[in-house]
Amino acid sequence: MSTHFDLLIAADHPSRRAEFSLCDAAGVQLAYRQTAFANVSVSHQQGLFDLRDYLRLYVEAGKQGAAVAEIGVCIAEQVLGPEIFTKLWASQAQRTLRIRLPGAGDTGNHLAAALARVPWEIARPRADAQTLGERNLVVRVVHDMPAPASTPIELAPDEVLRVLFVFAEARGSRPLGARRERRQLLALFAQEIYPQRRIVAHFLTHGVTRERLAAQIQENGGYHIVHWSGHGHRNRLELCRPGGASDRLSGQELLDLFNDAGGFLPRLFFLSACHSGDILRVQDWNDFLAVAQGKEPGTKEADTREAHSRDLALDEQPGYTGTAHALLQGGVPSVVAMRYAVGDDYAREAAVEFYRALLAHAQPKNVAAALTLARQALLDGKKHDPARFSVCDHATPVLYGDEQPGLSLAQGRSPGMDPAIATPVRIPEY
Incomplete structure (x- = not known):
């Protein structure tokens, strides 16, 4: 039984058709499907390509769980087809599905861009069955594109891994639970990560401007992991202008900021912002x-x-691709992003569970597995209250790029620990 699958999707926008080829790790084709989206109902297409707004605008309260299950069945039966889906469904062992989408960044191939938004993890054979994600299928999305001109910063075997958390919120913006998220992440690093890993975390908060962010990157020689928490606007991340007004940063501008600050590209970028993974113009x-x-x-x-x-504010920010796609094209190996708007509670808890699996576990997980474990933890009613999350939240995070971006973790006490008293000092907030 294969533990690694490639799903190559060739989308033809003019005909509204897509060809799906499922291959094993050796490149041997296991199954094939051609899907004509003209045969998929418009309501199901809206659910496939924009699940959150489909639920918000067209599904009655109390029926959203059933609607998500219906879309999951649609993915299995009408998009992937029985032959491909059965091969993905057969095992419950942890396995990886790499979605390959040539043309997803092309300005004219709107179907390819729309297919990048499909929540493949929720596919299921029937409404009362487990999803592919619940059966331990790890999904990541890659786009065929030219080799980037820049490379991420290296992490030497015994080097301290540096993590930067950016909490960006302009004056007058809708407030997020930023303080609570910071406190939970600070506690995670102080109690579970610092005692056993050579990792340091810095928190950049309170009126983050482009200038402050660039200075932070330069002064610390760059960061191997960058986590961005804040508002997103379909390829625009919100931060502040020097006077406190809102400033919106495109994916390309964010990439340019890192390059101009010394070329310190991170190896992993976690974009906990709405629409950060959206590449449909x-x-x-x-x-x-x-x-x-x-x-x-x-x-x-x-x-x-x-x-x-x-x-949906469809005329907002025309002509841009997603922030995640821009970072990948620029040389960042792995990007975790949000397909749709995401609830504050879910974003906060998902981040904590993700970094716990990635950095704190006795056997640290790769990025894809850490994201899957975070999603499963939030589905577990014994660990989290599911009533605090939207049914769509679980389908929102997605990994673009590599599952292992080169984050070798050195064992030992963090430099942020005081060796004399074996307790963490205050983690810097700027």
């Missing part, structure tokens, strides 16, 4: 759904419901 969304309904794109009729368009 927003001015194309109405056009795509309009064609799916047999309408002419770009017409008033093609607005796919006026309320839907208004709520």
